[in-house]
Amino acid sequence: DTEVTQTPKHLVMGMTNKKSLKCEQHMGHRAMYWYKQKAKKPPELMFVYSYEKLSINESVPSRFSPECPNSSLLNLHLHALQPEDSALYLCASSQDKNRDRGNIQYFGAGTRLSVL
Amino acid sequence: EDQVTQSPEALRLQEGESSSLNCSYTVSGLRGLFWYRQDPGKGPEFLFTLYSAGEEKEKERLKATLTKKESFLHITAPKPEDSATYLCAVQVRERNAGNMLTFGGGTRLMVKP
Numbered sequence: 001d002t003e004v005t006q007t008p009k010h011l012v013m014g015m016t017n018k019k020s021l022k023c024e025q026h027m028g029h030r031a032m033y034w035y036k037q038k039a040k041k042p043p044e045l046m047f048v049y050s051y052e053k054l055s056i057n058e059s060v061p062s063r064f065s066p067e068c069p070n071s072s073l074l075n076l077h078l079h080a081l082q083p084e085d086s087a088l089y090l091c092a093s094s095q096d097k098n099r100d101r102g103n104i105q106y107f108g109a110g111t112r113l114s115v116l
Numbered sequence: 117e118d119q120v121t122q123s124p125e126a127l128r129l130q131e132g133e134s135s136s137l138n139c140s141y142t143v144s145g146l147r148g149l150f151w152y153r154q155d156p157g158k159g160p161e162f163l164f165t166l167y168s169a170g171e172e173k174e175k176e177r178l179k180a181t182l183t184k185k186e187s188f189l190h191i192t193a194p195k196p197e198d199s200a201t202y203l204c205a206v207q208v209r210e211r212n213a214g215n216m217l218t219f220g221g222g223t224r225l226m227v228k229p
Contacts, residue, residue, distance in 0.1 A: 002162070031215055042203055042219035043160070055214060090159050094215050101167050102148020102207035103215045107159035 002027065004108035006091050012114045015081060021111045023074040023091030031096035032074040033105065034066060037088045049074060050096050081115045088112055118143045122204050122220035129227050132193045137223045139204030140186040147207040149187050150217065151180050154201045163189075163202075194227045201225070 005024045013019050023032065031050050035043035048056035049068040063085075065077040074091055088110045094103040119142045129135055141149065148167050152160035164173040166182040173180045177198065179190040189202055201224045205217040 004159075006159075033215075040222075040224075042205075042222055043217075045216060048214060048216065050214065056216065088157070092159075096215065100147065102150065102165060104150065104162055104165055105215065105217060106162060107152075110157070110159045112157065 002106045004091055004093055004106050006089075006108035006111050008111060009109065010112045010114075012116065013078065013081065014116050015083075017081075018077070018079045020078065021076040021089055021091075021113075023076075023093075023108055024072055025093040025106075026072055027093060027106070028071075029093035029095055029106075030071060031094045031103065032068060033092040033094075034064075034074070034076050035090040035092065035107075037090055037110070043090055047076075078113075081113075083115050086113055086115045118206065118208055118218045120204060120206055120218050120220040122202075122223050124223060125221065126224045127226070129191075129194055129225070131195055131227055131229050134190070134192045134194070136191070137189040137202055137204075137225070138186060139189070139220055141204075141206050141220075142185075143206055143208045143218075145209030147209050149182055150205045150207070151187070151189055152203040152205065154203055154222070156201075160203055191225070194225075196227045196229050199225055199227045 034046040037043045047066045052068045067075040091108045092105040094105045151163040154160045164180040169184045201222045204220040
């Protein structure tokens with residue numbers, strides 16, 4: 001089973017709202033990722049968690065706040081977003097132990113976010 | 117700087133018309149090259165990973181190959197259900213890169229019946 005589950009599938013929020021995106025995996029992966037994807041563009045990396053610790057933040061604005069409560073869960077807290085933040089938000093997970101060969105990232109179906 | 121370039125950006129094929137998608141890369145040290153398929157509004161679906169030049173992987177109508185500078189995704193006798201965006205991505209050996217993926221721009225494939 002290579003399933004990564006994201007909720008909700010769709011989210012509409014105003015610029016003053018606070019909302020959260022959730023991601024869950026049960027593959028025993030110790031690395032988890034948030035990506036943002038605009039239409040007809042490849043995914044852009046936002047954050048990487050390795051063993052529940054934030055290891056990479058790709059200069060993401062503070063209105064996006066990630067959280068990794070345990071090895072299976074990843075959240076993305078959203079506050080005071082702008083309309084240009086509307087996008088497909090993808091979660092992925094992978095092993096984090098193979099240093100010589102690449103670790104496959106498995107993606108969830110994504111959350112389609114619209115900011116009004 | 118690591119770079120991944122995919123061509124063509126878009127490809128239209130007739131059903132049964134075989135073709136190839138290209139992914140050229142310039143990286144400091146390749147740990148792995150990955151192919152994903154993405155349907156509109158969905159997350160990327162893992163297809164193949166290739167680790168060293170000369171390696172080949174096959175799955176149904178798809179075959180991925182790797183050289184030291186590029187990878188090809190060959191599609192044999194495609195069907196309309198093969199229509200999707202195909203993404204190529206690399207992982208590199210840099211110390212702080214972790215498992216980061218550097219993506220190409222993707223190839224949008226449309227197969228007409």
